[in-house]
Amino acid sequence: KADKAPKLADPIKASIDPATQQMIARAQELGIDTVFDRAEAMKPCAIGATGICCKNCSMGPCRLPLPKGGIVGEDTRKGLCGATPNTIAARNFIRMIAGGASAHSDHGRSVAEVFMSAARKETDAYQIKDTQKLLAVAEALDVATTVEVDGETKARDMDEIALETAEKALNEWGKSEGELLYLKRAPKPRYELWKKMGVLPRNIDREIVEIMHRTHMGVDQDYRNLIKQGTRAALADGWGGSMLATDLQDIVFGTPSPIQSEANLGIMKEDHVNIIVHGHEPVLSEIVVAVAQSPEMLDYAKKKGAKGIQLGGICCTANEILQRHGIPTAATFLQQELAIITGACDAMVVDIQCIFQNLANVAKCFHTKLITTHPIAKMEQDNVIHIEFDEHHALDDAKKIVKMAIDNFENRKTEVMIPRHKAAQVAGFGVESIEYHLGGSFRGTFYTLNDNIINGRIRGVAGVVGCNNARTRHNEGHITVVKELIKNDVLVLTTGCNAIACAMEGLLTPEAAGVYCGPGLTEVCETVGIPPVLHLGSCVDNSRILLAATEVVKAGGLGNDLSDLPVAGSAPEWMSEKAISIGHYFVASGVYTVFGVGLPVEGAPVFQNYIFNEFEKLYGGMWDLEIDPIKHAHKMIAHIDKKRKALGIDK
Ligand code: SF4
Ligand code: MSK
Numbered sequence: 239k240a241d242k243a244p245k246l247a248d249p250i251k252a253s254i255d256p257a258t259q260q261m262i263a264r265a266q267e268l269g270i271d272t273v274f275d276r277a278e279a280m281k282p283c284a285i286g287a288t289g290i291c292c293k294n295c296s297m298g299p300c301r302l303p304l305p306k307g308g309i310v311g312e313d314t315r316k317g318l319c320g321a322t323p324n325t326i327a328a329r330n331f332i333r334m335i336a337g338g339a340s341a342h343s344d345h346g347r348s349v350a351e352v353f354m355s356a357a358r359k360e361t362d363a364y365q366i367k368d369t370q371k372l373l374a375v376a377e378a379l380d381v382a383t384t385v386e387v388d389g390e391t392k393a394r395d396m397d398e399i400a401l402e403t404a405e406k407a408l409n410e411w412g413k414s415e416g417e418l419l420y421l422k423r424a425p426k427p428r429y430e431l432w433k434k435m436g437v438l439p440r441n442i443d444r445e446i447v448e449i450m451h452r453t454h455m456g457v458d459q460d461y462r463n464l465i466k467q468g469t470r471a472a473l474a475d476g477w478g479g480s481m482l483a484t485d486l487q488d489i490v491f492g493t494p495s496p497i498q499s500e501a502n503l504g505i506m507k508e509d510h511v512n513i514i515v516h517g518h519e520p521v522l523s524e525i526v527v528a529v530a531q532s533p534e535m536l537d538y539a540k541k542k543g544a545k546g547i548q549l550g551g552i553c554c555t556a557n558e559i560l561q562r563h564g565i566p567t568a569a570t571f572l573q574q575e576l577a578i579i580t581g582a583c584d585a586m587v588v589d590i591q592c593i594f595q596n597l598a599n600v601a602k603c604f605h606t607k608l609i610t611t612h613p614i615a616k617m618e619q620d621n622v623i624h625i626e627f628d629e630h631h632a633l634d635d636a637k638k639i640v641k642m643a644i645d646n647f648e649n650r651k652t653e654v655m656i657p658r659h660k661a662a663q664v665a666g667f668g669v670e671s672i673e674y675h676l677g678g679s680f681r682g683t684f685y686t687l688n689d690n691i692i693n694g695r696i697r698g699v700a701g702v703v704g705c706n707n708a709r710t711r712h713n714e715g716h717i718t719v720v721k722e723l724i725k726n727d728v729l730v731l732t733t734g735c736n737a738i739a740c741a742m743e744g745l746l747t748p749e750a751a752g753v754y755c756g757p758g759l760t761e762v763c764e765t766v767g768i769p770p771v772l773h774l775g776s777c778v779d780n781s782r783i784l785l786a787a788t789e790v791v792k793a794g795g796l797g798n799d800l801s802d803l804p805v806a807g808s809a810p811e812w813m814s815e816k817a818i819s820i821g822h823y824f825v826a827s828g829v830y831t832v833f834g835v836g837l838p839v840e841g842a843p844v845f846q847n848y849i850f851n852e853f854e855k856l857y858g859g860m861w862d863l864e865i866d867p868i869k870h871a872h873k874m875i876a877h878i879d880k881k882r883k884a885l886g887i888d889k
Contacts, residue, residue, distance in 0.1 A: 244271070244275065244278075244279045245275075245278045245279055246266050246275050246278060247262060247266075247272075247274035247275045247277065247278050249262040249263045249266075249274075251711065252274040252277075252711065252712060253274070253572070253711060253712035253713060253714075254711060254712065254713050254714045254717065255502070255573075255659070255712060255713050255742060256657070256659050257502050257503045257504060257573075257576075257657035257658075257659035257660075257742075258503075258572070258573055258576060258712055258713075260657045260659075261503065261573070261576035261579055261580070261655075261657060262274050262275075262576070264579055264655055265575070265576070265579045268579070268603065268652070270575075270579060270600060270603055271596075272575045272576065272579070272596075272600075273572060273575060273594065273596070273708045274572070274708060274712075276596075276708070277708035277709060282709065284303070285301045285302070285303050285841070286838070287836055287838060287840075288303075288304070288327075288836075288838060288839075288840040288841030288842075289326070289327035289330050289331065289837075289838030289839045289840065289841050289842055290302040290303065290304075290315075290323045290326050290327055290841035290842055291326070291330075292317050292321060292326040292329070292330070294329065294453060294454065294455050295319070295455035297317075297318045297319065298317060298318065300317030300318055300319075300321070300326070302315040302316070302317065302323050302326065302841065303841065304841050309843065313843075313844070319455065319456065321459065322461075322842075323841055323842035323844075323845070324461040324842045324844045324845040324848075325459050325460075325461055325464070326842065327461070327838065327839050327841060327842035327845045327846075328461035328464040328465055328468075328842070328845050329452075329453040329458075329464060330838055331464075331465070331468060331818065331838065331839060331845075331849075332449050332452075332453060332464055332465060332467060332468030332471070333449060333450075333453050334815040334818040334819070334838070335449065335468045335471050335472050335475075335815070335818055335819045335822055336446045336449040336450060336471055336815075337815035337816075337819075338472075338475065338814065338815040338816035338817065338818050338819025338820065339442075339445070339446055339471045339472060339474060339475035339479065339819045340446050341518075341590075341591055341814075341815070341816050342475050342479045342480040342483065342777065342778050342816060342819065343411070343442045343443075343446070343474070343475060343478065343479025343480070343483075344479075344614075345479070345483050345518055345519055345590065345591075345778060346442075346478075346479040346480060346482045346483030346486070346778065347408070347411055347479070348519060348521060349482070349483050349486045349487050349490070349519070349521065350404065350407045350408045350411075350482060350486055351408070351629070352364055352486075352490060352521050352629050353400075353403075353404050353407065353486045353489060353490050354404040354405075354408060355629050355630070356400070356404075356490055357397070357400035357401045357403070357404040358401065358404075359397075360630065361629055361630055361632065362633070363525055363629065363632035363633050364490050364629065364632070365490070366396070366400055366489055366490065367489065367490060367491060367492040368488055368489050368492050368493050369396060370493075371485065371488045371489050371493050372396070372399060372400060372403060372489045373399070374485075375403055375407075375485045375486070375489060376399050376402070376403045378419065378420060378422075378423055378485075379403055379406040379407060379419050379420075380406070380419060381399060381402045381403050381406055382394060382399075382402075383399055406419070407482055407486060410441060410442055410478060410482060411441060411442045411443050411479075412441055412442075412443050412444075413440075413441045414441075415440075416440070417438040417439065417440055418438070418439045418440075418441070418442070418473075418474060418477060418478045420477045420478060420481050420482070421438055421439070421473070421477050423477070423481075423785065423788060424477065424784075424788060424800070424827070425788055425791045425792065425798065425799050425800060426798075427798050427799040428799050428800055428801075428827065428828060431799075431857070431858075432473065432826075435466070435469075435856065435857070436466065437466060437469045437470045437473060437826065438470070438473075439470050439471070439473050439474035439477075439478060441474075442474045442475075442478045442479050445467070445470045445471035445474040446471055446474070448467055448470075448471075449467055449468065449471050452464060452467055461842075461844070461845045461848060462848065465845075465848070465849060468822060469822065469826045469857075471819070472819050472820075472822035472823040472826055473823055473826055473827075475819045475820075475823055476780065476781060476784055476819075476820070476823030476824070476826075476827065477781070477784065477823070477827075479778075480777075480778040480779075480780060480781045480820075481781035481784070481785075483778040483781075484775070484778050484779050484781045484782060485781075487520060487558070487778075488668075491520060491524050491558075491562055492562050493668060493670060494561035494562050494665075494666040494667070494668050494671070494775065495666050495668075495670075495671050496664055496665070496666045496667060496671055496675070496768075497560075497561070497562075497563075497564040497664070497665055497666040498564060498662065498663070498664050499560055499564045499565065499566045499567070499662075499663055499664075499665060500566040500567070500660045500661065500662055500663060501566060501567040501568075501660060501661055501663050501738060501741035501742045501746075502567070502568070502569070502657070502659050502660040502661060502741075502742045503568055503569060503573065503576060503577060503580060503656060503657045503659065503660070504656065504657055504658050504659045504660030505548070505550050505566035505567070505568055505660050506548060506550060506568060506577070506580055506582050506583070506656045507545070507546075507548045507582075507656075508582055508654050508656060509544065509545045510539075510544055510545055510546045510547060510548040511539050511542075511544045511546070511547045511548065511584050511643050511644050511646075511647045512548050512550065512580075512582050512583050512584050512585075512643075513526070513530060513547060513548070513549050513550075513584060513585050513586075513587065513639075513640065513643045514549075514550050514551070514552060514568055514569075514577050514583050514585070514586045514587070515549065515550075515551050515552070515555045515556070515559065515586075515587045515588075515589075516551070516552035516553055516555055516556070516574060516586060516587070516588045516589075516592075516593060517552075517553060517554070517555045517588050517589030517590050517591055517592065517593055517612075517615075518553065518554040518555055518558075518589060518590050518591045518592070518776065518777065518778075519555065519558075519589045519590055519612070520555065520558035520559060520562075521589075521627070521629065521632075522587070522589060522611050522627045522632070522635070522636065523551070523555050523558065523559050523587070523589070524558075524559065524562075525632045525633060525635075525636040526549070526587065526636045526639060526640060527549060527559050527563050527565060528636070529633065529636040529637050529639075529640045530547045530549050530640050531547075535547060535637075535640050535641070535644065538641065538644055539644045539647070542644050542645065542647050542648060543647065543648060544644070544647050547640070547643075547644070549565050549566075550565065550566055550567065550568030550569075550577075551565055551566075551567050551568060552567075552568055552569045552570075552571070552573070552574050552577060553570070553571050553574070553591070553592045553734075553735065553738075554591075554592070554734060554775075554776030554777050554778075555589060555776075556568065556569075556738065557665075557733070557734065557737060557738070557773075557775050557776040557779070558775065558776050560665050560666070560773075561665055561666045561668075561773070561775050561776075561779075562666070564665075564666075566660075567663070567738050567741055567742075569738070570706050570712070570713070570735045570738045570739055570742070571592050571705050571706045571735045571813075572706035572707075572708060572712050573712075574593070574594055574597060575594060575596060575597060575600045578597065578600045578601055578604055578606045578608075579600060579604075579655075580654060580655055580656045580657075581604055581605075581650060581651075581652040581653060581654040581655060582650065582654045582656055583604070583606045584605070584606065584607065584643045584644070584646045584647050584650075585606065585607040585608075585609060585639065585642060585643030585646060586601065586606055586607070586608050586609070587609045587611060587639055588608070588609070588610055588611065588615070589611050589612050589615065589627075590612050590614065590615045591615075591814075591816070592705070592814065593615065595617055595618075595619075597617075598617050598619035598621060598622050599619065601621060601622075602619070602621050603652075604650075604651070604652060605646060605649040605650050605651055606646075607623055607642055607643065607646050608621065608622050608623065609622075609623045609624070609625055609639055609642070610622055610623070610624045610625075611624075611625055611626065611627040611635075611639075612626075612627065613626055623642075625638060625639055659742075660742075661741060661742055661743065661744040661747075662744065662747055663741035663744075663746040663747065663773070664746055664747055664748065664768075664769055664773075665737070665741070665746060665773035666773065667731075667768075667772040667773055667774050668774060668775070668779075668782050669782055669785050669786045669789060672687065672772065672786055673687075673789065675766050675767070675768050676690070676762075676766055676768070677689075677766070679793070680789050680790055680792075680793030681793035681794055681795060685762075685765065685766055686793075687699075687729075687790060687793075688790055688793045688794070688795050688796055689795075690758075690762050691790075691796060691804060691887070692795050692796065692887050694727075694758060694882075694887065695727065695758035695759065695761055695762050696727060696728070696729050696758060696759060696762055697726060697727040697728050697756075697758065697759075697804065697875070697878055697879075697882070698728050698729075698803075698804035698805055698806070698875075698878030698879075698881070698882070699728065699729045699730075699731060699787075699790075699803070699804070699805045700723050700728050700729070700730050700731070700805065700806050700807070700808060700874055700878075701730075701731045701732075701733075701780070701783040701805070701806075701807045701808070701824065701829070702716070702719060702720055702723070702730050702731075702732050702736050702807075702808045702809075702810070703732060703733045703734050703736050703737075703777075703780055703783075703807070703808070703809055703817075703820065704734055704735065704736055704808075704809030704810070704811060704812040704813075704814075704817045704820070705734065705735050705809070705811055705812050705813040705814050705817060706735050706739070706811050706813065707811045707812065707813040707835050708813075709813075709835060709836075710811055710834065710835050710865075712811075713739040713742070713743070713811075714867065715810030715811045715834045715835075715867045715870070716735075716736045716739035716740065716810050716811055717739060717740070717743050717745075718810075718867035718868060718871070719808055719810045719834075719867045719870050719871045719874075720732070720736070720740055720745060720771055721745070721754055722867070722868055722871035722872070723871050723874065723875070724745075724750075724751075724754050724755045724756070724759055724770040724771065725754060725755065725756055726756055726871070726875050727755065727756035727757070727758040727759040728759070728874070728875060728878060729759060729762075729770060729772070730770065730771040730772070731771075731772050731774050731782075731783050731786065732746075732771055732772065732773055732774065733773070733774050733775055733776060733777060733779050733780050733782075733783070734776065734777045734780075735811075736809075736810070736811075737771075737773045737774075737775075740771045740773070741773070745769065745770070745771045746769045746771055746772075746773050747769050748763060748764070748767050748768060748769050750769055750770055750771070751763035751764055751769065751770045752764065754770065755770045774786075777816055777820065780820050780824075783807075783824075784800075784823075784827060787800050787803060787805060787827075787829075788800065790803060791803065796885060796887075797884075797885055799828060799858065800827050800828040800829065800858075800859075801828025801829070801857070801858025801859055802828075802858075802881065802884070802885065803828075803881060804878040804879075804881040804882045804885070804887075805829060805878065805881070806829065806830045806831070806832065806874035806875075806877050806878055807821070807824040807825075807829045807830065807831035807832070808831065808832050808833070808834075808870065808871075808874060809821060809831075809832075809833050809834065810833075810834035810835075810867055810870060811834055811835060812833055812834070812835060813835070817833075821833060821861065822861075824859065825849070825853060825857060825859040825860055825861055826857050826859065827857075827859060828857060828858040828859040829859045830854075830859055830860055830862065830874070830877040831859065831860070831861055831862070832861075832862040832863065832864050832870055832873055832874055833861070833862070833863055833864075834863075834864065834865055834867065834870055835865065836863065836865070837861070837863045839861075840863075849861045850862060850863075
């Protein structure tokens with residue numbers, strides 16, 4: 239009956255992006271539900287959303303909603319076991335850190351295993367591509383890069399270095415003693431602070447396991463002690479699993495450098511075979527890129543009536559192949575179903591993380607082959623094809639996938655509707671290219687980052703990252719926050735789906751400087767020819783932001799620690815546990831970090847105050863929450879100004 243029909247999303251209210259609006263309407267016309275409609279039909283639980291529902295044992299779930307009118311006098315809320323709202327919120331929060339840290343770190347482990355195969359020369363598909371990066375990583379992992387021969391220092395054999403580096407790297411996940419070797423890459427005062435606070439991670443896996451133990455029913459019941467372990471696990475992510483993932487990917491796949499491309503659903507082509515890769519790990523997609531560009535496959539596609547093969551990416555797999563090969567970005571996290579609804583997606587190849595199970599239901603309505611590739615990420619629906627990817631047979635697996643997509647081109651049934659919207663982007667930045675493009679060092683000339691921060695042309699630097707969230711208008715928070723920051727001369731470093739949103743809005747072009755930026759940032763960007771928003775890659779590449787900030791500290795003139803810098807972090811539309819882990823390692827590294835949407839701590843005011851305010855005294859960085867994107871940006875700017883004043887560089 240009409241009155242029982244589910245409430246559908248209003249496309250204009252659901253997204254600021256015209257391509258997305260068009261495709262939501264198209265899905266509704268075809269009677270296919272998308273995340274935007276489901277968000278209308280199902281509202282979140284207010285108790286869970288504020289962090290105060292505990293289901294850690296079967297006497298619960300115990301729900302401790304805030305009393306109407308707030309807490310008057312003593313907060314007497316408690317679960318059956320007596321757990322307070324602070325204990326429950328802290329346990330839930332650090333379990334999110336465990337989820338996020340394990341996702342990033344397990345991704346890192348897979349890359350380390352591929353690196354080991356390459357170092358052992360067990361595979362033809364992967365080689366050491368960047369020996370400079372290998373030497374830098376070897377040094378950070380205490381691997382000798384030279385040898386003494388007859389009293390002379392000589393360069394050590396590169397194969398030997400690679401092998402020992404791979405062993406040392408893999409050891410970081412499970413070594414029985416010591417601490418993570420990368421922690422010493424941080425500025426010395428930061429390392430010493432972590433040591434004093436007792437939060438130096440011992441190995442990556444242990445810190446995550448310990449969270450699961452401590453949050454088990456009846457173990458750790460002090461929110462301060464719980465978040466201390468959350469801090470240790472988050473550091474194991476940012477300065478461990480994620481940083482190793484980034485570095486080892488650079489060694490095996492190449493370190494990105496600025497590259498031009500395009501973004502949004504309009505990159506798909508009606509007369510081409512469209513293959514969309516989605517997820518996070520570049521281990522397979524790197525090979526899919528190579529195979530899809532091979533003359534053999536291009537000829538095969540032409541034989542089948544297509545003009546060529548168009549590859550496109552979604553989420554961070556997109557960011558990985560964009561950074562290194564300029565493959566255009568098809569969509570953000572929230573647009574994944576829409577890519578299939580174009581009717582032109584011949585294969586969607588997914589690996590791990592951020593993949594909607596509903597893709598299978600949407601694919602059923604079209605000819606799209608939905609292919610899962612990872613042993614830890616399968617789908618129950620029977621139309622999903624599982625081609626398990628294995629680094630030892632990488633080329634064969636990738637050929638099978640690309641061929642399957644080409645064979646599927648002729649099966650398109652529904653009328654194809656690809657939105658025409660797409661924007662140009664320049665991506666591929668990293669620590670090395672920031673240094674290179676801004677004068678070849680971080681300090682000492684008219685062009686360098688530190689000098690431009692000190693002279694005030696650049697007011698500060700913001701790391702704006704993270705997902706989309708169907709509980710808030712798609713891309714609105716991302717774009718409003720970033721535009722407000724650059725308008726106020728704050729240089730933005732971006733990763734993840736924020737980077738994709740910025741690309742779709744044209745903010746990742748040098749030309750954006752003259753349109754959107756304040757006078758200081760415009761001058762810098764126009765002088766050196768960079769965009770005001772620099773795309774640093776995928777979610778694990780947030781580690782590049784940590785290392786860039788470390789280089790700024792080392793170059794001098796802006797304090798001695800990361801917490802002295804005029805910088806701030808933000809995730810305006812976060813949704814994943816990984817975002818909480820990233821947010822927390824930013825905070826523990828000394829960065830003021832603001833999230834939008836909401837945080838699952840609001841139901842526990844004492845715990846919230848601890849990580850929002852007390853944490854600044856402990857770590858120099860702290861959490862904040864601001865849903866209004868303009869206020870969100872101005873809170874970051876106020877913090878940047880506070881740091882400028884403390885440094886004596888406010889004018
Ligand atoms: Fe309830 Fe305590 Fe069990 Fe949590 S651990 S569900 S608060 S009894
Ligand atoms: S993909 S974690 S939605 S940024 Fe890394 Fe985007 Fe968030 Fe996934």
